[in-house]
Amino acid sequence: MPELPEVETFKRYLDKTSLNQTIKSIKVIDDRVLDIDGLSLKELVVNNKFESSTRLGKYLLVNIGKKYLIFHFGMTGDLEYYNNKDHEPKYSKVIFHFNNGFNLTYISLRMFGRLDIAESIEEFVEKKNLGTDAYKMNFEEFKRALKRRTGIIKNVLLNQSFIAGIGNIYSDEILFKTKVHPKTKIDSLSESKTKELFTNIKEVLKVGIDKKGDLSTFPEYFLIPHRKKDDYCPICNSGIERIELSGRHGFYCPNCQKESI
Ligand SMILES: [Zn+2]
Numbered sequence: 261m262p263e264l265p266e267v268e269t270f271k272r273y274l275d276k277t278s279l280n281q282t283i284k285s286i287k288v289i290d291d292r293v294l295d296i297d298g299l300s301l302k303e304l305v306v307n308n309k310f311e312s313s314t315r316l317g318k319y320l321l322v323n324i325g326k327k328y329l330i331f332h333f334g335m336t337g338d339l340e341y342y343n344n345k346d347h348e349p350k351y352s353k354v355i356f357h358f359n360n361g362f363n364l365t366y367i368s369l370r371m372f373g374r375l376d377i378a379e380s381i382e383e384f385v386e387k388k389n390l391g392t393d394a395y396k397m398n399f400e401e402f403k404r405a406l407k408r409r410t411g412i413i414k415n416v417l418l419n420q421s422f423i424a425g426i427g428n429i430y431s432d433e434i435l436f437k438t439k440v441h442p443k444t445k446i447d448s449l450s451e452s453k454t455k456e457l458f459t460n461i462k463e464v465l466k467v468g469i470d471k472k473g474d475l476s477t478f479p480e481y482f483l484i485p486h487r488k489k490d491d492y493c494p495i496c497n498s499g500i501e502r503i504e505l506s507g508r509h510g511f512y513c514p515n516c517q518k519e520s521i
Pocket residue numbers: 493494495496497498513514515516517
């Protein structure tokens with residue numbers, strides 16, 4: 261599932277290709293990806309422009325006039341900018357046709373991605389109960405938010421109302437780099453571990469953004485290339501273990517990330 265670095269990559273792609281161009285028309289191929297009715301979407305975008313964009317957690321918010329078009333990429337979402345002369349990309353669900361003969365298509369292999377409209381960023385944050393964006397959060401905000409939480413660290417990192425943008429894969433990497441077991445209770449983290457955790461959230465997300473969200477290009481010393489059964493820790497060579505938490509499968513090194521209980 262696209263996490264913060266992938267969505268940041270979509271944001272930069274949209275900014276580079278599609279901002280400030282008049283949208284001539286829109287084609288909805290499958291309205292199951294719409295959280296709004298097709299007519300409202302058409303009214304919002306046709307004869308208007310994508311003026312600017314903001315990423316918040318795993319969501320991309322595109323400003324059009326006084327409203328926002330919200331892109332969520334679900335499990336398999338993608339964006340592609342292409343010329344009229346080219347073939348329509350496979351699995352296109354909604355296509356924005358620009359005046360310049362190019363198009364932006366919202367692609368989703370399955371139906372989990374969603375397009376929505378919000379009146380304001382504040383309204384959207386409230387509706388989704390979103391916490392501060394993981395890449396923009398400062399240490400004081402992080403500490404304050406942590407104080408209000410209980411539970412185990414992996415679940416807290418995945419909780420979008422605490423910190424927005426981190427999913428299963430990046431949370432594993434952040435915990436691996438911090439040498440913390442995924443089941444560690446957050447109230448047992450020392451001040452220095454909390455600081456280290458915060459630093460590693462930023463660092464791991466930065467690597468992800470620099471790699472344009474492409475997990476296959478992560479260096480060998482990260483956990484990401486080793487997140488599979490029968491693989492070995494790149495630091496200590498112990499066997500990587502799989503853990504199930506709240507229905508998600510995580511991976512960790514039982515030697516580098518010892519349980520502190
Ligand atoms: Zn290890």
